[in-house]
Amino acid sequence: MKRTVEELVRDNIRSLVPYSTARDEYKGSLGVFLDANESPYENGYNRYPPVQRALKEQVSRLKGVVPERVFLGNGSDEAIDLCFRVFCEPGQDNAIAITPSYGMYRVAAAINDIAMREVPLGPNYSLPTKALLAAADERTKLLFLCSPNNPTGNCFDRETMLALADDFDGMVVVDEAYIDFADRESLITALDDHPNLIVLQTLSKAWGMAGLRLGMAFASERVISLFSQVKYPYNINVATMRLVSRLLAEPIDDRVAEIRSQRKRVIAELNGCPCVEKVWPSEANFVLVKVGDARGLYQALIDGGVIVRDRSKMVDCENSLRITVGTPEENDRMLSIVRDYRSC
Numbered sequence: 207m208k209r210t211v212e213e214l215v216r217d218n219i220r221s222l223v224p225y226s227t228a229r230d231e232y233k234g235s236l237g238v239f240l241d242a243n244e245s246p247y248e249n250g251y252n253r254y255p256p257v258q259r260a261l262k263e264q265v266s267r268l269k270g271v272v273p274e275r276v277f278l279g280n281g282s283d284e285a286i287d288l289c290f291r292v293f294c295e296p297g298q299d300n301a302i303a304i305t306p307s308y309g310m311y312r313v314a315a316a317i318n319d320i321a322m323r324e325v326p327l328g329p330n331y332s333l334p335t336k337a338l339l340a341a342a343d344e345r346t347k348l349l350f351l352c353s354p355n356n357p358t359g360n361c362f363d364r365e366t367m368l369a370l371a372d373d374f375d376g377m378v379v380v381d382e383a384y385i386d387f388a389d390r391e392s393l394i395t396a397l398d399d400h401p402n403l404i405v406l407q408t409l410s411k412a413w414g415m416a417g418l419r420l421g422m423a424f425a426s427e428r429v430i431s432l433f434s435q436v437k438y439p440y441n442i443n444v445a446t447m448r449l450v451s452r453l454l455a456e457p458i459d460d461r462v463a464e465i466r467s468q469r470k471r472v473i474a475e476l477n478g479c480p481c482v483e484k485v486w487p488s489e490a491n492f493v494l495v496k497v498g499d500a501r502g503l504y505q506a507l508i509d510g511g512v513i514v515r516d517r518s519k520m521v522d523c524e525n526s527l528r529i530t531v532g533t534p535e536e537n538d539r540m541l542s543i544v545r546d547y548r549s550c
């Protein structure tokens with residue numbers, strides 16, 4: 207028998223009483239606010255941030271999910287940390303993640319004193335479904351998937367991930383940081399039928415707001431309300447709220463289309479470079495490239511003023527560089543160095 211979400215939550219978190227401020231209780235707009243020891247002198251930022259309702263409604267319209275299923279955090283990194291704080295008993299519980307994948311799952315696990323069981327991807331970076339299930343025991347609370355996956359760039363099959371969520375006795379967190387660049391539908395549309403699913407997205411990549419720090423989690427109302435109770439009360443600052451609200455109103459379709467077309471071009475041109483052994487297919491805004499001598503090419507790129515990520519130390523990524531797709535001119539510069547690099 208699978209545990210319910212309620213049974214998976216830590217005891218101390220399940221019994222939390224929601225914290226509310228006097229400001230939450232006053233619904234009018236002409237009040238004099240003498241409740242929070244703020245400065246009364248207006249400078250645009252003298253008040254604590256308002257409740258996140260308006261921004262959640264904006265995200266909710268964009269994503270086609272009710273506001274009660276939206277959590278907003280200081281980057282997706284906050285949502286990743288909250289998964290551990292809400293579900294995992296420090297020093298006792300454990301979590302599972304695919305590897306190679308995003309490094310924050312492991313970091314957040316370590317900070318929360320949770321053992322992380324990393325399961326290598328299958329052939330061609332496929333989802334190792336059986337091994338993931340086999341890695342679980344009665345103290346396993348979380349399973350992290352990332353699709354499109356960082357750094358491999360591939361998506362996992364929707365039905366395979368949902369079947370895994372059905373079979374896994376714990377919460378399944380699917381990180382969709384790069385979903386805007388993919389040809390797939392988000393798993394947000396599967397939340398109704400999968401109470402143990404948490405979908406993470408971010409404004410840091412396709413939306414171009416990495417500097418504002420706005421991450422999102424989508425899950426059942428109960429999970430979102432647990433996240434809201436555990437987060438810091440004012441986790442999204444006023445400046446971020448205003449800028450995000452403005453930038454979310456400006457469509458990104460053209461930019462996403464340009465990145466996707468540049469991705470196609472970068473893959474094609476890298477494939478023609480003598481030092482390149484393999485370019486992995488990508489549904490993200492980066493490509494993973496296997497070369498003869500990653501260290502040497504990395505250095506040649508640095509010498510030419512192009513910074514990429516050497517992922518060679520990650521599991522099953524030997525001699526592999528992860529290269530972000532930039533503007534056509536930036537890609538030109540990167541490609542000309544890779545094309546001319548012959549000492550491998």
Ligand SMILES: *Cc1c(COP(=O)(O)O)cnc(C)c1O
Pocket residue numbers: 280281282283284308352356381383407408409410411416419420421
């Ligand atoms: C970049 C990235 C994020 C984004 O994290 P933020 O904290 O929202 O900036 C999340 N997950 C993955 C896999 C990423 O590569």
